Amino acid sequence: MTETLNIKVTKATSSKLAGVDFDNLPFGKTFSDHMLTADYADGEWKNFEILPFGDIGLSPAISALHYGQAFFEGLKAYKHADGKISVFRPEKNAARFNKSAERLCMPALPEEFFIQSIAAIVDMDRNWVPTKENYTLYIRPFMFATDPYLGVAPSSTYKFMVLLGPTGPYFSKNLKVKIETEYTRASEGGFGFAKAAGNYGGSMLPAKKAMEQGFDQLIWTDAKTHEYVEEMGAANVMFVIDGKLVTPSTRDTILNGVTRESIIQLAKDFGMEVEERRVSVKEVLEAIANGACTDAFGAGTAATIAQVAEIVHEGKTYTLPNPSESVFAVKMRKALDDIKYGRVEDVKGWNFVV
Numbered sequence: 001m002t003e004t005l006n007i008k009v010t011k012a013t014s015s016k017l018a019g020v021d022f023d024n025l026p027f028g029k030t031f032s033d034h035m036l037t038a039d040y041a042d043g044e045w046k047n048f049e050i051l052p053f054g055d056i057g058l059s060p061a062i063s064a065l066h067y068g069q070a071f072f073e074g075l076k077a078y079k080h081a082d083g084k085i086s087v088f089r090p091e092k093n094a095a096r097f098n099k100s101a102e103r104l105c106m107p108a109l110p111e112e113f114f115i116q117s118i119a120a121i122v123d124m125d126r127n128w129v130p131t132k133e134n135y136t137l138y139i140r141p142f143m144f145a146t147d148p149y150l151g152v153a154p155s156s157t158y159k160f161m162v163l164l165g166p167t168g169p170y171f172s173k174n175l176k177v178k179i180e181t182e183y184t185r186a187s188e189g190g191f192g193f194a195k196a197a198g199n200y201g202g203s204m205l206p207a208k209k210a211m212e213q214g215f216d217q218l219i220w221t222d223a224k225t226h227e228y229v230e231e232m233g234a235a236n237v238m239f240v241i242d243g244k245l246v247t248p249s250t251r252d253t254i255l256n257g258v259t260r261e262s263i264i265q266l267a268k269d270f271g272m273e274v275e276e277r278r279v280s281v282k283e284v285l286e287a288i289a290n291g292a293c294t295d296a297f298g299a300g301t302a303a304t305i306a307q308v309a310e311i312v313h314e315g316k317t318y319t320l321p322n323p324s325e326s327v328f329a330v331k332m333r334k335a336l337d338d339i340k341y342g343r344v345e346d347v348k349g350w351n352f353v354v
């Protein structure tokens with residue numbers, strides 16, 4: 001049954017759009033004119049509302065701030081040449097939203113509410129979807145606990161919100177990455193598969209240290225042995241080894257990325273063999289050393305495909321073939337963008353048109 005949401009709308013009295021420099025859009029700093037909010041109380045979602053983007057008043061005792069009952073999603077809206085606006089596979093994010101909610105003892109949001117909320121706010125601020133090639137409107141849905149109560153217990157009230165911000169192209173500087181063998185991002189039985197706020201807070205120190213050592217990014221390994229590759233920063237990690245697409249299989253320590261899953265489907269369509277399994281650090285390093293590994297990249301909504309130039313493991317550097325000449329990554333990035341920007345027929349039904 002599809003319930004239609006009743007969303008109250010309060011329009012901004014003036015638009016900030018004219019003041020935005022679309023040639024200078026660092027990620028996450030520019031927000032559109034409106035935002036969406038909803039409340040969970042007495043066991044139901046209510047008060048869906050679109051209102052001007054701005055500060056919200058909250059008690060300093062809300063449990064999200066103290067105990068991290070908070071998580072988010074990230075997806076994008078794209079403008080096609082004919083002016084149509086589409087969001088890429090939002091039903092995937094809706095489903096993952098509820099996986100995160102469940103693990104953090106937070107209420108589910110009906111998937112149709114998630115999708116209708118995104119459709120409504122993107123439609124409201126549709127003039128904010130950039131027209132320029134490789135520019136997008138980033139969509140940030142999130143949920144957090146709002147009980148003003150310092151007991152360590154699940155909140156009984158929550159807020160769901162959606163923010164929008166135009167964002168520029170991710171300049172794919174080829175990355176120098178470090179295999180992390182000291183810190184861990186996620187452990188078995190934990191919540192690495194959820195887009196829980198705490199996962200990102202915990203990754204900042206290791207990332208800062210890696211940057212101080214001259215790296216752009218780090219590759220996380222398993223908590224128990226540090227012998228298996230898991231993810232790259234806040235993206236999934238993939239390799240092409242002996243012409244096959246090889247990527248860690250999803251498990252409770254790995255976030256099930258929409259980009260990852262889309263790349264796997266397209267690679268299979270290209271006739272490529274795909275292996276989703278445990279991937280050892282040793283195997284990857286040997287394959288780079290003997291030339292069998294031609295591609296290493298991070299896969300996620302923000303960067304689509306972020307190619308790796310060098311991997312360093314315990315002080316030893318392994319250099320990949322020139323990433324800009326990579327056949328796979330270049331072809332895959334184009335295949336994904338062609339779908340998202342409506343340049344090819346959307347045979348898989350991945351574009352949700354707003």
Ligand SMILES: *Cc1c(COP(=O)(O)O)cnc(C)c1O
Pocket residue numbers: 074195231233234235236255256257258259260299300301302
């Ligand atoms: C968001 C995220 C990804 C990528 O997921 P997409 O759905 O492709 O954007 C991968 N790993 C982590 C840890 C993430 O937070």
